[in-house]
Structure formats: structure tokens, C-alpha cells
Amino acid sequence: MRPKERRDSGQADLLRSRLDQILNMEHALVKLAAAIDWRCLEEKLGEVYDDGPGRPPLPTRLMAGLAILKSMHNLSDEGLCERWLENPYYQLFCGEEFFQHRLVFDRTSLTRWRLRMGEERLMALLQESLAAATRLGAAKPADFRAVIVDTTVQEKAITFPTDAKLMHRARERLVKLARKHGIALRQSYARVGKFALIKHQRYAHAKQFKRANRQLKRLRTMLGAVIRDITRKIGGRPGLMQLFGLPLSLARRVRDQRQRERGRKVYSLHAPEVECIGKGKAHKPYEFGVKVSVATTLQRSRGGQFVAHVKAMPGNPYDGHTLATVIPAIETSIGANLTKIVADAGYRGHSAPKGKMFKVHVAGYKRGLTKAVKRALRRRAAVEPVIGHLKNDHRMGRNFLAFSEGDADNAVLAAVGYNFSLLLNWLRLLCACFLALFAIPAATIQPRTA
Secondary structure: OOOOOOOOOOOOOOOOOEHHHHOOOOOHHHHHHHHOOHHHHHHHHHHHOOOOOOOOOOOHHHHHHHHHHHHHOOOOHHHHHHHHHHOHHHHHHOOOOEOOOOOOOOHHHHHHHHHHHHHHHHHHHHHHHHHHHHHOOOOOHHHHHEEEEEEEEEEEOOOOOOHHHHHHHHHHHHHHHHHHOOOOOOOOOHHHHHHHHHHHHHHHHOOOHHHHHHHHHHHHHHHHHHHHHHHHHOOOOHHHHHHOHHHHHHHHHHHHOOOOOOOOOOOOOOOOOOEEEOOOOOOOOOEEEEEEEEEEEOOOEOOEOOEEEEEEEOOOOOHHHHHHHHHHHHHHHHOOOOOEEEEOHHHOOOOOOHHHHHHEEEOOOOOOOOHHHHHHHHOHHHHHHHHHHHHHHOOOOEEOOOHHHHHHHHHHHHHHHHHHHHHHHHHHHHHHHHHHHHOOOHHHOOOOOO
């Protein structure tokens, strides 16, 4: 069933005052709400619904507004619910006419809405942020024709992976699942497994690696015994075999993998999609998450350095090979052809589309550069502070959303929150400029003399 969209009825209530009558309509958040084309978002995001029977979903403006506010102010789902309930400007931004004393949505509604939209639909919010920037005068359409492209790592909310901790945790999960479904194990190794993990950590801290490896071998033996015991007990029972399929598969991979071997490994049992990515940082040699491509405008617009496109790239691809996917996606997002793409030295040997091969300028090249290209290459580092703001201020630094879909959704929402925060600052600046323009300094008023 399609959502019942909200429209401003203009009706008054005898016992309650409308929000637009008691709030400051010159507030930046009110101005931003008026600048967003909610009808366009309702059309694009409403494509996932059908006309079948069922309970009507929540209005699109409410859910889209909540997603924007969450990423713009770096709030958790619980923090967003608390802030929305006490902030009338948040409620007006989401389309409410009267102040609500109770939540009109549930916290889990945010998760279900994100899963239903997906990365493709959430890109409509990013496109609307760029369109709103153009309408408000914070950017010009020509600003998005030249971009800077770079990659970063969006880390997952996992602990630092070690073989001992992973094997201990895999055994605990299997034992807990077996007890839940009434499977009697020969031995759970709950006590001796915990002591072996503690000994391993102490020996490794003291750099007594031979003793630490003996404890690691014990943990691997315990995990293998539990795996074989469960496999024997669930044999011939299709329901349990299907239920234990994924946990047993992950446990076998954890047991068989070694620290220094190459290939795909399991770094987290609750997030097996996590990858180990090395970006050459001295302070952080390895990061555990997913690679994300970020594209910003080459020249700073009047409203700031807007993010034109962002996309999660699972599989840890080479930076230069991402351009074959990223460049067409950027042009689809901005609705125009790119005239210049600037990248760092990690994009050498790139695989850009044939029509854009000579429009990609990679840092480090010396021959045949014009003055305009040299100026553009000097601007390449402007993408780095944008990535820093995405990570520190807009929830890209640590992703708490589950699965690969959560990686993609979180990256897009971080860019949406960053762009709308720039627009919010732009509206505050305009408001301050108008107030300063029309204010009359007291020193210029001449007192009357008798």
C-alpha cells in the first residue's frame, strides 16, 4: 500500500497553535525545509510501494526528513527520537503542523525504511541536496562538471580481529546455538576455552610467542571438536542442517585460516563482509571495513565543497579500476557530462570509459600539462578535509548498519548529511548578512538638540 503523504491543510485548532505561528520562520531549518522539493522525493522514493492491501506506510516526508536530520547532526536512531520529540523545528522540518508530544513513528521504522529504500533510492536524497544547493544559490550547475575523485575506508563497528579471539567467539556462538535448540554436546569447553584465551593474550603481551602459539593451538582444537560434535548430532535432520549451515561455515573458515596467508578471510563473525584494507597510513596500517569512492567539486562553490557522488566499492578494488563504474554514476547523479576529473597517484593505469580517458588527470604526471591542468592538480587535496568531515561529523567513520547493504546506505546518507549541513550553514550566513545589512548602527543616529 502506498503512504498517505502529508499536505499542509492550513487548518487551525482551537486548543493548539500551529507550529508556523509559534516558531521563527526565518530559522535556517525552516528555510531549508521550504527549499527541498518534497513532491519530487515522494515520486522517486514512492516507486518501491504498490497499490496492494495492507497497513499504509509512514509518510515519505517524515521518513526522508528523519534520515536527513540523523546524518546531518550525527545522531543515533535513539538520539534522533529523543531530539525529534523535544525540538519543534525538527517536527516542522518533517511536515508536522502541530507540536507532537508523542512519537508518531517507532525507532525500528527507521531501519525498515532504510532497508526498503536501498542505495539506489537513497541516491535521490543526494541528488535533491545538489538541486537545492543550485536553487538557493549556494552552487552553480557548472560547478559539478569538474570533480575530484578519491577513495577512503569506511570502517565497520567491529573489534580488532585476532585468531584467538575469533576462534573463541566462534566456539561460544556454536555452543549457545546448540543449547538453544536442545543439542547435547559432549563438551562445551566453556571454562578451559576462556582460560586458554586469557593465557594466549598474556603470553602474546609478554612476547612469549611459543607459549602463546600453544594456547592458540588448543583453541583451534576445541573449536574443531565442537564443529565435529555438532555435525554428527545434526546429521539427517534437514531443519537443523539449514539452521547451522552459516555458523558452521564461518567457524570452519575461522579454524582453517592463518594470519599470514593470502586470500579472503573472516575478520568478524557478525559482519563477515568486512575486508582488510591497507591505505599506506603510518598511524593505521590496516583498516577493517569497505572501500568508498568520494567525488567532490573541483572548485569550491559559494556554499562550500559539495559531495557530488559517493559509492561503496566492496571487494577492495584497485583505485584506478573504480573509475569505470564511478564516472557514469557521477554523470547520472548530476545530470551533466564531466569535463575534468582529478585524482591522486593511486589512480595510475585507470580504466576510465573511452570517452573520458583523456579527461582524467592523475597527480604525478609532468609532461604536457597546461596551466589549467596544473591549477586543477593543485586543488586535488581539497577532497581530504571533505572526507574528514564525512567521517568525523556524519557517521562514515564507524558504520553501525548491518551487511553490505548497510555499508552502501551509510555512505550515501553520510554524503546527504554533509551536503545539507553545508546548505544549513549557507542559510544561516544569508540570514546574518540580511540582518547586518538592514540593521542601523546606534552610532549613526544623531540625537536631536533643543
